[in-house]
Amino acid sequence: MARSTRFAGWVALQLCVPAALYLAVGLYNGRTSGLTYLGPNYLFMALPLLLVSVLAIFPQARHPALLWVLSLLNGLLIAFQLWVLLAVPGHESGLAWLFYVPLWGITLLASAIIWFIAKRKGAGKPVGT
Numbered sequence: 001m002a003r004s005t006r007f008a009g010w011v012a013l014q015l016c017v018p019a020a021l022y023l024a025v026g027l028y029n030g031r032t033s034g035l036t037y038l039g040p041n042y043l044f045m046a047l048p049l050l051l052v053s054v055l056a057i058f059p060q061a062r063h064p065a066l067l068w069v070l071s072l073l074n075g076l077l078i079a080f081q082l083w084v085l086l087a088v089p090g091h092e093s094g095l096a097w098l099f100y101v102p103l104w105g106i107t108l109l110a111s112a113i114i115w116f117i118a119k120r121k122g123a124g125k126p127v128g129t
Contacts, residue, residue, distance in 0.1 A: 007067075011056050014070040018045035021081055028085070044097070048073050048104035052111075065118075069111045076107055 019042050043050075052069050055061040080100050088096040 007062060008056065010067050011053050011070065014067065014074060015046060015049055015053060017074045018042055018049065018077060021045070021078060025081060025085065045077055045100075048108055051108070065115065069108075072111070073104060073107060076103060 019038065022038060022041050022045060049070055052066065052073065055066055077100075080103065084093050084096050
């Protein structure tokens with residue numbers, strides 16, 4: 001799967017989630033079109049996804065775990081957006097988005113540590129086990 005076009009399709013689908021979420025929240029808030037600020041907001045919301053998806057360029061880095069990390073980051077984005085919508089007052093929602101950066105940073109760091117430990121653990125095993 002890692003070398004197929006299906007893998008690239010799944011990565012592309014994961015990258016569409018922030019745009020779809022932004023447009024859906026705009027409709028929820030009563031905006032008919034959120035296309036005016038879609039570009040900058042997409043880049044802010046999808047930055048961790050874009051960083052991880054760059055790894056898909058390199059064939060040796062393509063692994064199903066990459067899709068799991070993208071799914072984890074999308075889940076974090078959706079949960080954070082729900083928190084902003086339901087728990088943060090409207091006039092402070094812009095400020096609340098500053099907490100998103102450390103959250104995805106911690107998530108990326110934890111994913112990298114887990115990936116490194118798994119690769120080190122797998123490197124000591126004989127072939128075929």
